[in-house]
Amino acid sequence: MTATAYHHGDLRAALVAVAMELARPAGAEAIVLREVTRRAGVTPRAAYRHFADRDDLVRAVAQRALAQLAAAIEHRMAATREPDGRAMLQAVGESYIAFALDEPGLFDVAFFAMDDMLNTTAPESTSCGTGLSPYQLLEASLETLVAEGRLSAGDVGDAVITCWSGVHGFATLTARGPLRELPRELVDQQSTRLVAALVDAVERRRSRIR
């Protein structure tokens, strides 16, 4: 497994790492196979020993990016003092948005792996952390809210959609979208307000008629 001139030690990992660096500042489109292999000091065709095609490589990067997002969320959740459902939910939402703002390129590419996120248990073997996907962390927060009697169990599905939509939309619009020019401090302020509004909206649903 030594890196001889010919056989690269672990090319697959190296390619993903390089692709990650390309995606970090500029998003998924910046992952161009020939450039990745060039930076890895290898022929373009070598990549095809480890990935079916470019899309496959992008998906691999997306999984890692998604894992980083999950790690960021877990980190912020762990930092909440009293882990009641409201605080957990607030932490999930705020860190989801913060990640999109701090790492717009990685967030962009992570979106490509959110398909799998729904079904699979863990997005990848994350060295540290619980290994839960962002989706599962959101669900866990809502379940806590249920356990606290602040949300009826039947409304969890609706609440997932409400929260995810609000948070994802805000992240998309402000990170790389039409609102990308807004000053960061205003965006942060709106982020906490928006998430708080979502928490309220979800919680209020418990006593609604329909």
Next chain:
Amino acid sequence: MTATAYHHGDLRAALVAVAMELARPAGAEAIVLREVTRRAGVTPRAAYRHFADRDDLVRAVAQRALAQLAAAIEHRMAATREPDGRAMLQAVGESYIAFALDEPGLFDVAFFAMDDMLNTTAPESTSCGTGLSPYQLLEASLETLVAEGRLSAGDVGDAVITCWSGVHGFATLTARGPLRELPRELVDQQSTRLVAALVDAVERRRSRIR
């Protein structure tokens, strides 16, 4: 201005029309300049007499797509019986989402023109309709809410972000995102519920402390 063999009558419009057809099923990425010119029966380089580069063409298509979105919203708004603020807001949100679901490709490309949407008055000379952008239609609904005393004037900015984020996120996730496989009827149902929740959240803000 007749279409002789050499000089095309109105090539610019023809190119935009063809590009629109390419984008409709597959989004902005499907607008490939060579294919557009091929379908228009013209050399690739001919496009450069009317557009600075491919991106310029995409933006032109985006403007038209955005105009169609605005038209769809206006259409639904006009169909509301009693045009109070709540009904207007509900109509804006639902039609925004419906457009994304019915025309995912056009919605995708329209996103590229939402930058301009914020500042400019009209996205383009729409033959019919008021010529307001979707953003302005949203603002108008909120202003109506203000006029009705259901929203304080100072909260309009926040409300815009809350509504746009929620609706845009939902549209993104369900139209081409990780939730794209959800059955349409469930999505429609969630759409009306989600928008209703947003209307409530916005309105409730009037009596909030901060």
Next chain:
DNA sequence: ACTCCAATGTCTACACCGTGGACATAATGA
């Protein structure tokens, strides 16, 4: 220790893409 084999990387080549520069043609207005 030698041999074979599967894994891995290279070389060459193709069809596509966006785009630049020089040229050809058509419409226009003096």
Next chain:
DNA sequence: TCATTATGTCCACGGTGTAGACATTGGAGT
């Protein structure tokens, strides 16, 4: 009528993703 300007064509370049045939390597089995 003729020159000017707008518009479209030709040829070319460097870039991309990807296919097929070949070269090199490390390791397994004898």
